[in-house]
Amino acid sequence: MTAQSVCAVxxxxxxxxxxxxxxxxxxxxxxxxxxVDNGSSSAELDPLRxxxxxxxxxxxxxxxxxxxxxxxxxGVRWAKSNGYPWVILFDQDxxxxxxxxxxxxxxxxxxxxxxxxxxxxxxxxxPETGIEMMVPRDSEGGPILPMTSGTLMPVWxxxxxxxxxxxxxxxxxDWEYCFRIRAASYLVxxxxxxxxxxxxxxxxTRTIFGHTFHLSxxxxxxxxxxxxxxxxxxxxxxxxxxxxVLSGLYGQFKDTIVCLIAEENRTLKFRxxxxxxxxxxxxxxxxxxxx
Numbered sequence: 001m002t003a004q005s006v007c008a009v010x011x012x013x014x015x016x017x018x019x020x021x022x023x024x025x026x027x028x029x030x031x032x033x034x035x036v037d038n039g040s041s042s043a044e045l046d047p048l049r050x051x052x053x054x055x056x057x058x059x060x061x062x063x064x065x066x067x068x069x070x071x072x073x074x075g076v077r078w079a080k081s082n083g084y085p086w087v088i089l090f091d092q093d094x095x096x097x098x099x100x101x102x103x104x105x106x107x108x109x110x111x112x113x114x115x116x117x118x119x120x121x122x123x124x125x126x127p128e129t130g131i132e133m134m135v136p137r138d139s140e141g142g143p144i145l146p147m148t149s150g151t152l153m154p155v156w157x158x159x160x161x162x163x164x165x166x167x168x169x170x171x172x173x174d175w176e177y178c179f180r181i182r183a184a185s186y187l188v189x190x191x192x193x194x195x196x197x198x199x200x201x202x203x204x205t206r207t208i209f210g211h212t213f214h215l216s217x218x219x220x221x222x223x224x225x226x227x228x229x230x231x232x233x234x235x236x237x238x239x240x241x242x243x244x245v246l247s248g249l250y251g252q253f254k255d256t257i258v259c260l261i262a263e264e265n266r267t268l269k270f271r272x273x274x275x276x277x278x279x280x281x282x283x284x285x286x287x288x289x290x291x
Contacts (some may be wrong), residue, residue: 004105006152007032007084009075011068012048012092014040019092020051029101032084033057036075039065067169067287072148076163080155091149095127095197104152107191118157118186119178122150122194136247142188144244145251148174150196160184167285171222172229175248179237220265224272224279224291226252231280 008030010023015037027033035052037045039062052059060074072089079087088101104122108114121143124133135143151174161184165176178188218226230252238245256273260266272291279288 001031001083001085003085005031005084006086006088006101006105007034007079007082008088008090009033009072009079010035010090010092011038011071011075012036012040013038013065014044015048015092020047022090022092022095023051024055025096026090027055027057029096029099030088032079032082034060034075034078036060036062036071038062038067038071065287067166068148069164069168069170069173070166072173073163073166076155076158080158085155086152087155088150088152089148091198093198094149096150097195097197100194100196101152103194104191107189107194108152111187111189113187116185116187117189118153118160118181118184119146120152120189120191121146122191122196124150125195125197126199127197128199137190138188142190143178145175145248146178146188147198149198150194152191157181157186160186168229168233169225169285169287171225172233176233176236179233179241179244183237183240218259220268220272221291223259223269224276224288227256227273227276228280228285228288229276231277232283232285 008026010026010033012019012035023033023035033055035048035057037048037060040048045061048059051057058078060078062071062074066074075089076087086105088104090096100122104120107120108117111117119142124135124147125131126133136145137143161180164173168176181188230249234245234249259269260273263269275288275291279285
């Protein structure tokens with residue numbers, strides 16, 4: 001174990017066959033790997049179990065879906081208990097490029113205030129087109145609204161500001177922790193050379209009456225959590241970061257309107273948006289049954 005030993009944390013949920021290739025690419029670049037499965041079936045877990053024995057990574061099997069935040073916490077705790085100073089977090093469908101981990105650590109080494117850096121983020125690219133995803137960045141270079149996948153973090157930050165917000169279950173988990181880092185006066189950094197291939201949601205375009213809409217196509221369950229979790233998130237950080245919060249609110253408002261105009265299953269999604277908004281206003285958090 002060295003000062004730059006990295007343990008990867010991959011969260012799986014009904015993993016596809018393609019996930020195993022992504023997993024092997026990650027494992028080849030890190031010193032340790034823990035996979036946290038969130039309630040997949042026994043048939044889906046069997047290949048993971050075989051791969052774990054073959055490659056030698058640790059597998060945590062949750063009997064139910066505990067949410068992305070709690071699964072990440074489980075993985076980070078395992079890495080921390082095994083002495084790893086760094087963790088890097090991945091979704092199961094994210095694909096790294098050659099030299100990814102080296103480039104991420106290099107960004108930390110070259111940062112003028114590296115002792116205060118609490119998370120480092122790559123550049124995000126759509127896997128189908130190779131086009132870079134535009135993410136707003138602040139003056140220090142770090143993304144304002146990043147994704148969890150591809151995030152490199154020193155383990156000490158969890159002792160300083162706590163764990164991921166498990167009550168969010170899914171959605172806004174990454175944004176909330178990033179804002180919490182900034183609120184505690186630590187830094188969010190950017191790696192200009194590390195490329196992560198990742199497509200959030202199931203993006204598509206649709207033209208209606210001559211207008212082209214860019215669709216995220218989140219399902220009704222995701223629409224519920226997005227609508228619910230934005231309320232405590234924006235309420236918590238509005239006073240500290242009003243410009244960033246207003247920017248996020250504007251982007252989310254546009255995405256919701258586009259969803260209700262151009263996406264499929266609009267009635268079901270509209271119901272989920274209303275339910276999520278109500279639960280957010282009344283403080284009902286955690287996993288929601290019956291959506």
